[in-house]
Amino acid sequence: QAVVTQEPSLTVSPGGTVTLTCGSSTGPVTSGHFPYWFQQKPGQAPRTLIYDTNNKHPWTPARFSGSLLGGKGVLTLSAARPEDEAEYYCLLSYNNIVLFGGGTKLTVL
């Protein structure tokens, strides 16, 4: 079974830019994996930020964007705010199953 990889932790300064990546053990991540990005804060349910690589939901702040780069899915956070401190999960689709990455703990400091 495939494994989806993410950085365990990252730190960004307030106002700064950070990129989170999502890799696949099977090879390059493509649009055919329909990458998703979720944000989860302690004690809360996940919230979907990005679907199908770069599509946003109405509640997704404009400072978040999704893309593909270097064979990985990428979530870019620009002009980070303290409230962006959270765990971020990516998800990839493999035919009839989907797999989450292990999550990236993002600290805004």
Added chain:
Amino acid sequence: EVQLVESGGGSVQPGGSLRLSCVVSGFDFGRENMNWVRQAPGKGLEWLSYIDKSSSNIFYANSVKGRFTISRDNSRNSVYLQMDNLRDEDTAVYFCAIGEGSSWFYSWGQGTLVTVSS
């Protein structure tokens, strides 16, 4: 406003069964797919199962295939997860999520806790 409310969680012994429910309001339930996802204490998210709007397509994660069964009742705006032969490692908060258009995970419930322990 869409709302998803899970129920049915609780404590059960290994080998036991539970049936989780998820009721959806404020949304056209019958037009959208549904997913179940879980999160063990202090761990990451794990996708479990998917069911499309007409129950024609159903998928499971390898970890629960043969033990868990997803179903839905569009007349009750509800999706269910029948969990049999439960193991210690099934202890987790279980979330349901509804899709919208091409997004499989548009909105999430707050989760229900399942504890498997002797």
